Amino acid sequence: MTREEFTEEIVAARLAKGLTWQELADAIDRPVVWTTAALLGQHPIPAEQAAVLVGMLDLDESAIPVLAAVPMRGGLPTAVPTDPTIYRFYEALQVYGGAIKELIHEQFGDGIMSAINFSVCLEKKPHPAGDRVVVTFDGKFLPYDWTSAAT
Incomplete structure (x- = not known):
């Protein structure tokens, strides 16, 4: 799976499990903004921390090396954001x-x-x-x- 596909799974799993971004951040002892950005694909997550998050979200373990890899940062779907x-x-x-x-x-x-x-x-x-x-x-x-x- 690609990083983008795992990101979609992360968002869906977090909602399905009723977890907050803060709960996920607390589980790996990282700031909530950093953790949220990392889970949305903007930072690499060290493998040990990625394993904790993958377990909490019931994701396939193949996500761990993908989450630990240095991502392509930045970029929005349009030049001027529409959200x-x-x-x-x-x-x-x-x-x-x-x-x-x-x-x-x-x-x-x-x-x-x-x-x-x-x-x-x-x-x-x-x-x-x-x-x-x-x-x-x-x-x-x-x-x-x-x-x-x-x-």
Whole structure:
């Protein structure tokens, strides 16, 4: 089976068993956002942890090496996301991306926020006008090194 086929099985098995993403994350002692992304095909899952998840989901053991393999990351079905939740992140970056970039350069210098040395946290925050979604991106600042560029 392909990674995509196992991903479909994972989603179906999780729902059929009534398991939450948090329960799966707790079983392997990993953050819930990372575990969810990994089970959706965005990170390799170490074989020992993959075996735990495969057991919880009653998947075939042939899934373990597939889940442990380095995946092709990223990619959405369309250039502009059409899923409303994902589109809102796209929209927020269209509106605030330039400002965030300017502020990173102003406060840190010429460089980028790493998405490799990175963590993300999702929290639910009660609010009188309706619960709030709080998403924290925590990436290492990586300065550009122009001094070592070939001349």
